[in-house]
Amino acid sequence: MTTFWSAYIFVLTGITIAGLVGLIHFTRKMPGSTDAEETTGHTFDGIEEYNNPMPKWWLNMFWLTIIFGIGYLIYYPVGNWEGIGKWTSAKQLAEETAAHNEKYGEIFERFASIPVEELKDNDQAIRMGQQLFQNNCALCHGQTAQGYYGFPNLTDDDWLYGHSGAEIKQTIANGRMGQMPAWGETLGTNGVKIVTEYVLKLSGNSHDEVMAAQGEVIFSQMCAACHSADGTGMAALGAPNLTDNIWLYDIPNQDLATDIAITITNGRAGNMPAWQGILGEEKVHLLAGYVYSLSN
Ligand code: HEC
Ligand code: HEC
Known part of the structure; x- marks a missing residue:
């Protein structure tokens, strides 16, 4: 975002806040300052509306909201303005990713050294593979990998591209393109x-x-x-x-x-997308182990 648009947001928000402060200032009526019988002049069916002051608690909440708004504006980033908190969503993501990698990197590494065919004996590996499958593959192959029209069932013994651990891993890593010519x-x-x-x-x-x-x-x-x-x-x-x-x-x-x-x-x-570039080799390895376990 250019400086112009950052400034634009600041100015617009500033004007709005000033407007709200003005609104409170011009409409407030100090308690006890005038005759209690004063009315706003609205009548309906003989009923009149008293012009009483706003409740104190309500007014204070309003002020607090305005102060919160100003604080929020200067603490968080807007376009070129970094904000005094120096917070960004990208920074937060990087921190969380680093923490995640530290926590799980070692586990992924350990599973990467186990052959695809043997991962099925490891509960944790299968659970992690299943989670990855739900997030990335269920959309096309179904929650239970049962497949749909045009998307193969991965739980049966029928394979387009072979069922060895290496072949399954190859399919997931690099994708596949089935070409049946038109006759x-x-x-x-x-x-x-x-x-x-x-x-x-x-x-x-x-x-x-x-x-x-x-x-x-x-x-x-x-x-x-x-x-x-x-x-x-x-x-x-x-x-x-x-x-x-x-x-x-x-x-x-x-x-x-x-x-x-x-x-x-x-x-x-039929087009099976390639996942190596998106998920990395270690996750593809776990997914291959999970898919292999479904029919073995
Ligand atoms: C956009 C839809 C789509 C997504 C997402 C998808 N696939 Fe596929 N997949 C396909 C299609 C379509 C085929 C069949 C390709 C063909 O017809 O040649 C296929 C084929 C496969 C095969 C080969 C099956 C066989 O019989 O040889 C495996 C294994 C597989 N997918 C696993 C996965 C895994 C694991 C994921 C998640 C990382 C995944 N797929 C995500 C569409 C998808
Ligand atoms: C160039 C290789 C090639 C030739 C030649 C070919 N096919 Fe295919 N055929 C395929 C592939 C690859 C698929 C899987 C397409 C996909 O995954 O989307 C397929 C799919 C099919 C299917 C669908 C199977 C299913 O499970 O739904 C049928 C039926 C079929 N072919 C019949 C034939 C017939 C009949 C001929 C000859 C007239 C023929 N094919 C010639 C490669 C070929």
């Missing part, structure tokens, strides 16, 4: 339909046998490169296993065949 133009409506029947067959759902057989040919030519020849997926690409009947993109209460056909026609691009 609508290449395959046409009928092509999408028959390959959808084959995907339904792969996952053990009811399907049309004749169309599925035709779809299998397309699958081996166009899909197997990523989803593997038997449809079990490829963790390196984040290409899901299509045989386990667990779906990332199924709208509840909508026909599964419709969801699959939409995915194949338009493609998908």
Whole structure:
């Protein structure tokens, strides 16, 4: 904030306070100084209003409020004015962060030396990981990591990017981007339909046998490169296993065949953000331990 705006606030506040002091001064009436029968002149339905002085306690509170206001103005910072208290929210944050790091830094360091797979045996590590998860991940993956449409469930045995401690940590640290190409133009409506029947067959759902057989040919030519020849997926690409009947993109209460056909026609691009830069390595390590513990 420039000096002008700091001064602007001071002047405006000063004028307001002076106005309030003036208001008290000009409206007060010393007790006993005039005739007790004096009225303000308001009447309503024959009822008149006496012009009595303000109660003393009320007036004193008003003065105290004004004095408090002046004190507040000069103690705390306004723009360029540092305030006589030299307090700033940034300074307070820095102090609290330093105190926090001193208190917990050692604990984080200790957990950082425990392998991800073994953190699940440490109650404190899991509790801290869970807290971090609630604050940073629950928004997308759900309070209990159960997932939603487009956001994977982290408690089951179905993994897009692998389930070893190292793979999970890698996912959280650097983020992931799933790229499923759109096939609508290449395959046409009928092509999408028959390959959808084959995907339904792969996952053990009811399907049309004749169309599925035709779809299998397309699958081996166009899909197997990523989803593997038997449809079990490829963790390196984040290409899901299509045989386990667990779906990332199924709208509840909508026909599964419709969801699959939409995915194949338009493609998908799930995006898991990267956390290393935001949370630091030690917290990512704890989060990986927590996520690993959910399915182990
Ligand atoms: C903005 C939403 C969002 C947030 C926040 C988010 N994620 Fe994700 N996460 C995703 C999406 C979307 C995917 C799936 C990516 C894909 O489809 O390729 C994913 C995938 C994952 C996976 C891989 C699952 C698998 O099957 O391989 C893990 C593990 C994971 N997230 C953990 C976390 C953790 C831990 C946090 C908190 C630090 C977090 N996520 C925060 C959206 C999010
Ligand atoms: C370039 C690699 C690649 C090719 C080729 C590919 N896919 Fe995919 N597919 C993916 C990825 C990656 C995802 C996950 C997208 C995400 O995480 O958002 C995916 C997701 C899917 C899904 C959604 C699964 C779910 O759990 O909801 C289906 C269904 C699917 N693919 C079918 C196919 C079919 C059928 C073909 C061939 C016509 C095909 N894919 C070709 C990479 C590929």
